[in-house]
Structures are given as C-alpha cells and as structure tokens.
Amino acid sequence: MSRFWKPGAERPQLLDDEEGGVIFFSAPSSAAGYGYANLERQRQRLPVYKFRTAILYLVEKHATSIVVGETGSGKTTQIPQYLKEAGWAEGGRVIACTQPRRLAVQSVASRVAEEMGVKLGEEVGYTIRFEDVTNPGVTVIKFLTDGVLLREMMDDPLLTKYSVIMVDEAHERSLSTDTLLGLLKKVQRRRPDLRLIISSATIEAKSMSAFFSSSKKRPIQVPGDHIPEAVPAIISVEGKGFPVEIHYSEESFSNYVEAAISTVISIHSQEPAGDILVFLTGQDDIEAAVRLLMEDGQAPESRSSGLLILPLYSGLPRAEQDLVFSPTPKGKRKVIISTNIAETSLTLEGVVYVVDSGFSKQRFYNPISDIENLVVAPISKASARQRAGRAGRVRPGKCFRLYTEEYFVKEMPNEGIPEMQRSNLVSCVIQLKSLGIDNILGFDWISPPAPESMIRALEVLYSLGVLDDDAKLTTPTGFQVAEIPLDPMISKMILSANEYGCSEEVITIAAVLSIQSIWVSMRGAQRELDDVKLRFAAAEGDHITYLNIYKGFLNSGKSPQWCHKNFINYQAMKKVLEIREQLIKLLKRLGMILKSCEKDTLAIRKAIVAGFFAHACRLETFGQNGMYKTLRSSQEVHIHPSSVLFRVNPKWVIYNSIVSTDRQYMRHVLAIDPSWLTEAAPHFYQLQKPYPAAY
C-alpha cells in the first residue's frame, strides 16, 4: 500500500489535543466558583468520573449547554440518567431527548431502560411516528424524534412539561433539527427554567454556541426565578472509538468507481483480516462496482477471490439489505459497497477498512423553477471524518480517501450545506406559521435559507388557501393542513376530498404518494414489471392505478405472496396501511367523516387537482413527441417511463413530483380536464379566451 498511499497528518481530535480518558472542559470563568481549582482556567483536564458533576453544574448554571464528542462517549445514554438523579425529573417534569432517526430513538431508549433496570415504557419511554411507548405521568425520561417534538409544539408551544431538552446529533443539521433549534431559542426567552443540551460533533460546537449566545432580545423576566447564564457552556467528551489511520491518494482520480475497486483489491491482498466498507454515491455506481469486482473474482489469476461482495442502498429489497448484517463466513472478507446510508443510518460491525470516494448525492432546490435536483457533489470534512470513523468501531482501522491530502485540507468545505438551504420549505414554513411565527423572513434561523425559497414557500401556501393576504393561517383550511403530517399539497387534496365525498379513496392515494415507491426495485426485469403494471393500469393515470393496486392488496388478504407475485413492495404496502390509519384517526379528530365515492373517479380526480393545480402541464402539440410544458413556468418536462400514462400523452396532466436527470421527468401523473384548474384555483389560473389548440 505504501507505494501508492500517503498517511495523513491529521489525527481525529476533540477541542484539545490530549490523551484519552479525560474530558476537556471549556466554559466561561463562572465555572471557577464551582470549587474545582482546575476549572479556573478554561479547557482544563477533568477526570472522567467528574463528567457527571460537570454536566450537572453546567445545566444548573447555563440555559444552554453544548456537549461535543464522538460516538460511544456515553453522552446520549448517561446525561439523561444524571439529570434524573439530580432531580430534574421531579414534580411532574420530564426530560426529553431527541434524535433525528426512529431507529436511534428506539435503541437509545431501550439501552437506557436496561441500564436503569426499568421496563421500557414506564420511567423511560419513547415516541416515534406510529408508536408511542410512554406512560404519561410515569415516564420521566422520554426519547423522541425531533420531528415528533416539533409536532408536540403545535399543542404546547412552550413545551411546558419538559424541564430539560437534549437535542442529539445536532451537527447533522437536518431540516427538523434546525427548525427545532430556532424554536427552542425562542422558547427559552419565555421559559428561563428550561435547560437545553445540544449534543453535536466538535466541528459545529462554535457555530452552535454563537447561535445561542447572540440574542437580539433580552429574556423575559419572570419574578422569583433564577435566570441562568445566556452564554452557552461547551463541554467536550472523548469517545471510545478506536483510532483510524487516514491514507490519502497521491494524486486525484478521474473515475472513483475504478479507483475504489483497485483500492479494495489492494487492501484485500495486503492487509490483515477485517471487512471493507466502500462509500459511493448511488445505485448506478454501486451496481457497476459490484459487477467489476465480481468479474475480477472470476478471472483465473484473480486477486479478489475470497471476497463476499454486498451492495447496500435504501432501495434494495429488505432481505438483500439484511445480508450485510450476517456474520462473515470463515476465510472470507466482506466488502460492503454502500451509499450514505452507512454513514449515519446503519451501523456495520466488523468494518476495519473504509474506502471513501469523497462524493455523495445531495439534494439541491431551485426556488425559481421549484424543482429539487439530486446531484453528485463533493462531501465535507465533517462527512469524511464520519465515514472514517466507521472503520474504528471494533479495533483500530484504516481509511483510504480517494483524494489527496491537499484537496482535503485546502478545498474540502468544513461542513456541508445545511438541509434547510437545499430544500423546498413549504412544510417547514407551515409548521412555523402554525406556531404563530408571523415573520418568516425575520425568523432567527440558525442558517437562514435563501429569501427566494422562503418567498416561494409562502406563495405556494397562499395559492393553496392555507395563508391569507396577511400571510396568516386561514381558518379552518390552514390549521387543518398544518395538522396533517404530509406535504401541504397532499393535505389540501385530502381536505378537498372531504368536500367531494371521496376521502376513503384519496387518503389511500395520499399514503402512496408519501412513500418512496410501491414497486420493488427491478432493474433486470423491467418487462415483467411493465406487464404487471398493465393489470392495474387505469386510463385516468397513476393515482387511480394505485387505488386498483390497494384494492388488489386488500382482496388478497394483505398477502406478502400476492405482493411478491405482482412486484409490489410488501414493506411499502404495510407503511401505506399505517399512514392510512394515522390519517383516519386525525381526520376524525378534525371532525370529518370518511366517505367513499365508489367508482366515481371524477370526484377523486377533482380532489387531486385541488391540491396539485400548480403542477399542471400541457402537451406541446407542435414540438417533439411527448414534450410537455408546465403552465406555471413553461419548463420542459416529460412523463416518466414508469408512469401508466407514458406514451399515452394526454393533452393536460398534473404531476406529483419531478425527477431530474438529463431530462425532467414527471412522476405520478394524472390526466385532467383544464376546466378543473380554473374551478379549483380561479385565483391561480385565469381563462385565456377559449382554449384554442386544446379544446
């Protein structure tokens, strides 16, 4: 390896460059009063057993504490227990701990319950969508996704039952984490008793701290209450991860797939046992890499024999995904070729070598065209470190970066662009509106999105009748749409279905549109999949086709075999059932009675148009075959080949979303009558004369 690879100078470190087994402590000098002489100076070493005392001191004195550290440092599981022991969960108060992902919530909650020797769902519980394992009045440590906490704010904006809120993985800067942090800063002004603990990777600690210290407004004084210090404290904890040796390539590669393959082969021939994890960007890359490695394995003098090659991406059927968790057979070495799913969402034991391409697919939003694009883009240093860390879970490991050290140091951005600045903001804005945040542009964003994106979101919500002329939520539509946990266009469609008497059918469509795909990923068997689709295909379009599939699924007795036979993803159908159930409960609470329109698809189609009128397109009669233009901005779009309307090309259609590749493809397409547009949204579309070519 040494001929080609150059070891990197950087050692993964925390705030200070010290040895393991200590906590590094950085806080304003107020800590001196605590009685520990060694806390008088900033960033003093602190023995590990003082972690508990330090945390409790900081939480007592500071409104916000920022805890940085790596995985395995115990911050996620220990801090809530310390707080409970110190009395933060007394008097009916609850300690909340958020995570960005459902799986993490479940596993952390059960670990803490086990450590405390209590039954999960009693003192320690968790809440995620579709699953509430808490016992109100008994549960005092509650784990939940940050999205669920945001939903809870809609009923209780000041989160009055919580004494401490710990936001974990804040450095990931997800849409809901950032929204939550902005709101929590606001809540703090009204609730001086509330304590925040932000748990973040080292690299983000300073910007988090700056966000929570800068305040345009003073806290509202509550008589008799102790006012904690507004400046956040930072405490840094050493993780238990093993060291990972970083190797950079001597020069840059033009083809990272090939580079990854040859790196895997040289690791295999020169390094001791241990599984290899390769980070590529997407299904295409991964399949190409798997194929190349397999071919090499069959060559007579192959250097890759003994490799067990496993692809990993979220679109892969569950059974194939699970293969990566099976133990490595004796005498074999596992090579997992993965997307970013292995960077945070899945933890693979047994990985000792990581190969990092330096790229990932990232979403970018263009507020002008209102289209989200998926682009292969360079990752950040934070991501690169996270990927490298995946090699140090079981023993010291190695990470091979397919780029030069100079590139890493000089060109790679420190942090990625927060999701907030790369996304469509309609859901975020409606959530803020429902919490009474009137001035969206002036909201204290931790990373402000482009004003164009905020304005576009306001426009879309206004056109849906969710916001009024003063940009306030309308009654009842606006409040009802905010209440439904789906894309506002889908929520609006459901509310209209109530008026058209077809809510039974439309909530099914809403559920299908809210999940990834109901088809199993079948690149090799496209023909068969197309044949199956014909069995369900409806002339009206994809939405009605989904209804036919759902009926077939119910008629089969929700059978997994039926799904398998019809190339339908059983897991996805189960999720459709869950979302439907959630919607039924919610709509009942909103005072709606579910109704079926039986076979009247006209009502259904009009309800869909009431939500998606802004996504209307017209076939270009004089252009090439199958070219459409959006009515809104005259963008060129095409019907996606997976749609039942592909090659049918009705004159007028609406779509659910757009997939951009070399062309813009409409996904989930429905044929419409243009008169429904002016009927559903007269403020949005005005009749220009009689429709000449169309009608």
Added chain:
DNA sequence: GAGCACTGC
C-alpha cells in the same frame, strides 16, 4: 423507453 442520496411527521 428509463431512474430513484438519506431521513422524518
């Protein structure tokens, strides 16, 4: 006639 990084409510 061809495509889907990853979450979440």
